[in-house]
Amino acid sequence: MNKEEEIYDLTIIGGGPAGLYAAFYAGMRDMRVKIIEGKDQLGGFLHTYSEKTIWDVGGLPPMKCSKLIEYLVQQANTFGPTVELNCKVDRFVRLDNEILALYTAEGDIHYTRTIIVAVGRGIAETQKLELQGPIECEYENLHYTVQNPEHFSGRRVLISGGGNSAVDWAIELANVARSVVVIHRNKEFRAMERNVSEMHNITDVRTPYNITQLHGDGRNIRNVVITHMEIQNNVVLEVDEIVISHGYKSNLSDLASCGLKMDDGMVLMSHHAETNLPGVFAAGDCSTHESKVRLIAGAFNDAIVAVNSAKQYLKPDAPKMAYVSSHNEIFREKNRQLPSS
Template sequence: MHNQDIFDVTIIGGGPAGMYAAFYAGMREMKVKLIEGKDQLGGFLHTYSDKTIWDVGGLPPMKCAKLIDWLVQQAGTFEPNLVLGQSVDALTRQDDGVIGLHTLTGEVHYTRSVIVAIGRGIAEVQKLELDSAHHYERSNLHYTVQNLNYFAGKKVLISGGGNSAVDWALELADLADRVSVVHRQDAFRAMEHNVKQMKSRVKVFTPFKIDRLYGNGERINQVAISNLETGEDIDLEVDEIIISHGYSSQASNLARCGLVMEEGMIAMNQLGETNVPGIFTAGDCAIREGKVRLIAGAFNDAIVAVNSAKTYIEPTAAGMAYVSSHNELFKEKNRDLEKSDSLNGKMK
C-alpha cells in the first residue's frame, strides 16, 4: 500500500525533454514530479556548457549554459515537485493502476503516469584507445571543453568527426594559435554548413587516426598520426588535445523493466507511447520513425508525451493544452510580468 502523494505524471530525467515536459504538464494542470539522477537539472547539456547553440527556434545564439538556465526557470513555472540525486531502478504497478517508481536510494514515488526522458542514460565518454592516454588526462588530454579561453594561443589537435568535434574546431579557429582536426573517415557526421566552414578555417586530416603520443611524462608535446589507407605517418607538435569520439550509453534499469528497446533506445509510437500502458517517453532515449534528434525535437516529444499522459489518466480531456496566449493559467502570471516591466521602467 502507498501512503505518499500520488502524482498525475512523474518525469524521469531533467534534460531538455524532461524540463519542457514539466512545464507543459503544468499547462495541462497536472500534478507533476520530476526525478533527476544528478544533483542538478540540465542533463547531457552540461557536457558542452561552453558551446554556442544556434538551432533552438526563436532564440538568438547563446552559450549552452545560458540555455540551461532558461530551461530550468521555465520548468519551474508551475512549481513541480523536484527530486534530485535519485535514480529510478525499477517500477511496480499497484492493484489500482498506480505506478511505483523505486530508486536506488530506497525511495518509492507513486504516480498515475510516467514520462521517461533519461536522454542518453548513463553516458560514458569514448576514450582514446592508447595505453599511454590515461597518463595525460590530468594535463593536456581533454574529453570535453569547459573554458574556451584556456586554449587561446595554443596548438590544438581535435580528434573526432561528429558535431562536437566540428563545433569545437570552429569555436577555437580564431582563438587558438593553430587548430588541426583528425578523423578516421573522409565524411563528417555533422551539419554540412559547419563542415564546410571548418575545412576552410582549420587543417583537416582524413582518413587519419592518432597513433602515438609523445611527452615528458606530464604533458603531451607531440602526436604521431597515421593515414588509414596509405600508412603515411605525420608528426604534429601540440599543446592541447581534445578527444571527441562520442559517448557510449548504458540503458538504465528502468529501460529494461519490460520496455521494448530498439538500437539501445526505448521504442515509442507517434503518440510517445511505449509498449507499457501509462509509460511514455521523450527525447534522446526514445526512437521511432522520423524522430528528430535536436533540442527542438525534444520539446515536441515532450508535448506529445504529456498530452498522451493527460488523456491516459483523464480520457475525456482535450488532446492538447490551449496555447499560452489563450490559456487562463497565464492571466495572473501575465499581470505579474506587466507589473514587473512597469516597475523596471520607472526605476530606469
C-alpha cells in the same frame, strides 16, 4: 497518506531539455508533476558542453548553453513541480491498483499515475582515447571537453572526432587558437553540413586519420603520431593541446529490465510518444521512432506529445492539447505579475 506515498499525475524520469519542457507543458495541462533526476542539477546532457554557443533553438538568439539551461530550469519551475535530485530510478512496476511505483537506488519509492521516460543518454560516460598500448599518465593537456575556450588561446590544438561536438569546437577554437588540426577516422563527418564546410575553410582537416601514439614529458603531450586509416602512413604533429571528442557511451539497460521495448539501445515509441507499456511515455534522446528529430527543438516536441498522451490516458475526454499560452486561463494571473515593457 504521508509524503512518501503521495501519488502524482505524472512523474518525469530525467531533467534534461525534454524532461524540463514536459514539466512546464504538463503544468499548462494542470497536472501534478514530479521530476526525478539522477544527478545533482537539472539540465542533463547539456552540462557536458555548457560553454558552447547554441544557435538552433527556435526563436532564441545564439547563447551559451549554460544560459539555455538557466532558461529551461526557470521555465520548468513555472508551475512548481516537485524536483528530486541525486535520485536514480532503478525500476518501476505497476501495482494491483494500476498505480506505478518507481524504486530508486537510494531505497525510496515514488508513486505516479503516468511516467515520461526522458533520461536522454542516461548516465553517459565519455568515450576515452584508445591506443594499442596503455596511455602512460593523465596528461594535463589531454581534454575530453572544453570548459574554457580562452585556455586554448595562441595554442596549437589537435581535435579528434567526427560528430557535431568535434566540429563545433573546431570552429570555436579556430577563433582563439594559433592553429587547429582536426582528424577523423572516417572521410565523412557526422555533423551539420554548413558547419562542416566552415570547419574545412578555417582549420586543417585530415581524414581518414587516427591517433596512434602520444609522446610527452610526463605532464604534457608534446607531439602526436596520427596514422592514415587506409595506407597506414604516419604523420607527426607538434601540439600544445589535444581535444578528444569521440562521443559518449550510454547504458539504458535498466529501462529494458522494466519491460520497455527497445530498438538499438533506445526506447521504442509511437508517434504519440507511447511505449509498449500503458501509461508510460518517452521523450528526448533516449527514445526513437521513424521520424525522430535529434535536436533540442525536437526534444521539446517530444515532450509536448508525451504530455498530451499522458493527459488523455488519465482523462480520455480531455482536449488533445493545451490551449496556447495567449489563450490559456492558467496564465492570466501570471501575465499580471510580469513587468510591463
